[in-house]
Structures are given as C-alpha cells and as structure tokens.
Amino acid sequence: xxxxxxxxxxxxxxxxxxxxxxxxxxxxxxxxxxxxxxxxxxxxxxxxxxxxxxxxxxxxxxxxxxxxxxxxxxxxxxxxxxxxxxxxxxxxxxxxxxxxxxxxxxxxxxxxxxxxxxxxxxxxxxxxxxxxxxxxxxxxxxxxxxxxxxxxxxxxxxxxxxxxxxxxxxxxxxxxxxxxxxxxxxxxxxxxxxxxxxxxxxxxxxxxxxxxxxxxxxxxxxxxxxxxxxxxxxxxxxxxxxxxxxxxxxxxxxxxxxxxxxxxxxxxxxxxxxxxxxxxxxxxxxxxxxxxxxxxxxxxxxxxxxxxxxxxxxx
Amino acid sequence: xxxxxxxxxxxxxxxxxxxxxxxxxxxxxxxxxxxxxxxxxxxxxxxxxxxxxxxxxxxxxxxxxxxxxxxxxxxxxxxxxxxxxxxxxxxxxxxxxxxxxxxxxxxxxxxxxxxxxxxxxxxxxxxxxx
Numbered sequence: 001x002x003x004x005x006x007x008x009x010x011x012x013x014x015x016x017x018x019x020x021x022x023x024x025x026x027x028x029x030x031x032x033x034x035x036x037x038x039x040x041x042x043x044x045x046x047x048x049x050x051x052x053x054x055x056x057x058x059x060x061x062x063x064x065x066x067x068x069x070x071x072x073x074x075x076x077x078x079x080x081x082x083x084x085x086x087x088x089x090x091x092x093x094x095x096x097x098x099x100x101x102x103x104x105x106x107x108x109x110x111x112x113x114x115x116x117x118x119x120x121x122x123x124x125x126x127x128x129x130x131x132x133x134x135x136x137x138x139x140x141x142x143x144x145x146x147x148x149x150x151x152x153x154x155x156x157x158x159x160x161x162x163x164x165x166x167x168x169x170x171x172x173x174x175x176x177x178x179x180x181x182x183x184x185x186x187x188x189x190x191x192x193x194x195x196x197x198x199x200x201x202x203x204x205x206x207x208x209x210x211x212x213x214x215x216x217x218x219x220x221x222x223x224x225x226x227x228x229x230x231x232x233x234x235x236x237x238x239x240x241x242x243x244x245x246x247x248x249x250x251x252x253x254x255x256x257x258x259x260x261x262x263x264x265x266x267x268x269x270x271x272x273x274x275x276x277x278x279x280x281x282x283x284x285x286x287x288x289x290x291x292x293x294x295x296x297x298x299x300x301x302x303x304x305x306x307x308x309x310x311x312x313x314x315x
Numbered sequence: 316x317x318x319x320x321x322x323x324x325x326x327x328x329x330x331x332x333x334x335x336x337x338x339x340x341x342x343x344x345x346x347x348x349x350x351x352x353x354x355x356x357x358x359x360x361x362x363x364x365x366x367x368x369x370x371x372x373x374x375x376x377x378x379x380x381x382x383x384x385x386x387x388x389x390x391x392x393x394x395x396x397x398x399x400x401x402x403x404x405x406x407x408x409x410x411x412x413x414x415x416x417x418x419x420x421x422x423x424x425x426x427x428x429x430x431x432x433x434x435x436x437x438x439x440x441x442x443x444x445x
Contacts, residue, residue, distance in 0.1 A: 049397040101388040108391050202325035
C-alpha cells in the first residue's frame with residue numbers, strides 16, 4: 001500500500017481540536033514546548049485542561065453569583081487555613097528533598113494544597129467581602145483556624161511523610177463526603193480536591209512502606225516521625241457547635257464521623273508496614289478556636305512579610 | 316466504586332508495592348566517611364503517551380528506587396502540564412542503544428537510495444488501482 005499522508009494529517013487535526021481555547025490572563029499556553037515541531041507526536045505538548053480554578057470561584061463570589069452563609073464561610077476558612085499552612089510548610093522542601101524527584105513530588109503536593117486553600121479562602125471571603133489575599137496575608141495568628149497538625153515542623157523526610165500520611169488520609173475521607181454537600185461550591189471544590197488528595201494518599205503510603213521496610217535507619221526514623229505527629233491526630237476529629245450545625249444542614253459532616261474509616265485505612269498501611277499505631281497522648285489542640293502552637297507565628301511572619309511590606313503590590 | 320476513586324485503596328497507576336524487590340535506602344546515606352560514594356537510585360527512561368491513539372514518546376529520564384516509584388516520579392515530573400494519558404518507565408540499562416560512533420556505517424547507507432521511496436517510481440500506463 002502506498003501511504004498517502006492522509007492519516008498523519010488527520011491525527012494532527014484531531015490533536016489541535018482538543019486544545020482548549022481559554023487563554024485569559026496567561027497568554028496562549030496551548031503550544032508545544034518544541035514550538036512548530038511535530039506537536040501531535042510530542043510528549044511535551046501541554047494544554048491547560050478544564051477544571052474548576054480558584055479564579056472561577058473568586059469570579060462567582062465577586063459577581064454575587066454565590067455567597068456563603070456565615071457558617072459555611074467559617075467552615076471554608078478552617079479547610080482553607082489547613083491547606084494554606086501545609087502548603088507553606090511543604091514549600092520549604094523545595095531544593096531540600098533527599099532526591100530531585102522527591103523535591104518535585106513534594107512541591108506538586110504543596111501546589112495542590114495551595115490550590116485548595118485559594119478556592120476555600122476565595123469562597124469564605126464572599127461572606128465578609130474579603131479576597132483570598134486579604135484572608136491569607138492580613139489576618140493575625142489568632143484569626144487562623146488551622147489545626148495544629150498542619151503547622152508541625154517538617155523535621156526530617158520521615159516526619160514530613162508521617163504528617164502527609166495523616167493529612168492525606170484525613171482529607172480524603174473529608175473531601176469524599178463533602179462532594180455530597182448541600183453547599184454547591186464546597187461540593188465542587190471538594191470534588192476537584194479529592195482526586196488530588198487521593199494521589200497524596202498513595203504517595204505517603206508508598207513512602208511509609210518503604211521507610212518502614214527499608215533499612216534499620218529508615219525504620220527508626222519513620223517510627224520516630226509517626227510518634228511525633230500522632231498526638232495531633234485527635235484534634236482533626238473533634239466536633240464543635242459549628243460542625244454540628246453544618247452537619248445538620250447537610251453542608252458538612254461531623255469530623256468524628258470520619259474517624260472509623262481513617263483508623264481502618266491507616267491501620268491497614270500500618271499492618272502492611274509492620275508498624276504499631278503510636279500509643280501517645282493527644283495534644284490539647286485549639287487551632288479551630290485560634291489557639292496555636294509557637295510554630296504558626298513564624299510561618300505567618302515568613303508567609304506574610306512581602307504582602308505586608310508592600311500592601312497592594314502586584315507582579 | 317465511588318465516582319471519586321476507590322475509597323479503600325489510594326489511586327495509583329502502578330501495582331502494589333513489590334515487597335520482594337531490592338530495598339534501597341531513601342535519601343542520602345549518613346556516611347561515616349565523606350569520601351564514600353553516595354548510594355544512588357537507578358536511572359529510568361520515561362515514555363509518555365500524549366493522547367489516545369498516539370504512541371508513547373520518550374520524554375526524559377529520572378531516578379527512582381523501584382518501578383512503582385519510577386511511575387509516580389514520572390507522573391510528577393513529566394505530566395505536570397496535562398501532557399499525558401499513559402506512562403511507561405523502563406530501566407535505562409535495559410535499553411540497547413546504537414553506537415553514536417557507528418553513525419556512518421549504520422545510518423548513511425540509505426542516503427541516495429531513492430529507489431527505496433515510492434516517489435522514485437513513475438506510474439506505468441494501463442495499471443489500474445494505483
């Protein structure tokens with residue numbers, strides 16, 4: 001058979017048709033890195049894809065299309081602060097991870113968390129006419145609602161993995177249930193977030209298994225890391241008046257209702273890794289009421305300094 | 316299975332941990348001698364398929380302790396901008412490559428042999444279905 005070339009030209013048209021036309025704000029990023037090369041065959045062809053972005057939520061809030069109730073906003077603030085503080089913590093690993101590949105992996109997870117934080121904070125701000133930036137950069141320590149787990153220091157790689165392990169299994173159970181929230185925006189943010197958090201679960205579980213079953217040294221470190229982190233698990237599952245009201249309205253779920261699944265699934269990883277669930281007393285907590293440990297102030301100082309030195313600056 | 320993945324098992328394109336695989340320590344060895352070489356993860360070559368119907372194309376390489384982690388690292392390094400729907404990873408030492416020094420004998424021979432191309436031939440008269 002004599003090739004006519006029609007097949008290759010069809011393939012090319014097909015691939016270009018799949019490129020999203022949205023170029024607002026960032027210019028056209030739908031062009032392959034290789035420029036005018038054979039874009040249909042390039043492994044580095046990039047497209048923005050279609051997904052809910054923090055900008056979409058900010059726009060909906062700004063135009064008055066959605067407005068959270070006071071309770072929903074307070075709740076979104078908690079979830080947003082958890083993700084924001086963790087993103088700031090994880091970002092510190094960039095250029096410091098044990099391997100370049102892991103550096104990028106932790107950086108990706110940090111950016112996922114930052115995306116969730118931006119969405120939740122953009123939504124929460126709708127109740128008080130504040131932007132995500134005003135909430136992130138111009139609130140004081142006692143106004144943050146993140147749980148203590150998220151502000152725990154990175155420690156060594158094993159401590160960070162231990163923290164990721166707890167965070168990802170907790171967030172997965174939470175976001176999975178919030179996809180059915182009666183608050184459409186919380187449900188939409190959670191639907192986007194749950195897929196990303198599912199990957200964070202996989203990442204942390206893989207490392208728990210490898211560190212636990214690797215060398216004597218790696219096993220010692222992950223055992224120690226889990227003992228350091230475990231006191232902060234309890235606070236994640238504490239109900240209060242806000243969560244009770246929201247659970248009744250179907251907007252959210254009681255944190256305590258996630259505990260059984262969390263224990264069962266993390267327990268399965270512990271069993272496979274031949275580790276004991278750490279038997280340590282719970283830390284007092286209080287993050288949801290604005291009572292934080294000594295760590296948060298330093299995190300905020302670093303995170304907020306630029307915005308506070310140059311209010312209103314953009315670049 | 317729920318619409319948002321399987322709650323029982325974390326999402327993963329790779330199989331479960333191969334617990335019989337050789338164990339490699341995570342991170343740098345805390346070596347007692349500074350001259351001792353740091354243990355390095357093996358090199359993997361990454362192939363990404365950008366969309367259904369196309370072939371996997373070589374995208375680059377990375378280091379990973381085993382195949383399961385290599386797939387995850389490849390996902391993090393080479394599909395961050397929506398580049399792929401499928402990834403292959405291959406141990407770099409499993410690839411036999413042609414010798415760059417043998418370019419002359421290997422690749423210059425076909426040059427000038429235009430009779431190997433269909434366009435070299437003229438259509439004969441009276442031949443149907445061409």
